[in-house]
């Protein structure tokens with residue numbers, strides 16, 4: 001994968017700046033480039049898999065909403081051996097630094113990690 005150029009990084013920051021993303025028709029104005037150049041920038045960001053594009057109609061005109069792509073969470077990060085992290089089903093008032101359940105789980109995680117390295 002090729003590195004992003006300065007303008008592509010600016011575009012990515014503009015897209016990241018809003019949780020709802022940004023319309024492509026607004027992005028080229030924000031970047032102060034024409035729509036053709038913006039299309040090339042968006043194409044590169046799509047190829048880098050850092051953003052996704054959703055078709056959108058504004059006043060009957062087709063454009064795209066660009067949003068930052070979020071990857072799926074690896075379920076392995078939630079497991080210590082066979083034990084699921086306790087926070088998933090927890091309804092306690094959370095004081096993470098003092099939680100005995102999380103401490104036990106982290107202990108299990110350390111044991112599972114040590115076992116995997118042998």
Ligand code: SF4
Nearest residue numbers: 086087090094099102
């Ligand atoms: S850290 Fe403890 S109290 Fe907080 S959500 Fe996880 S299990 Fe619950």
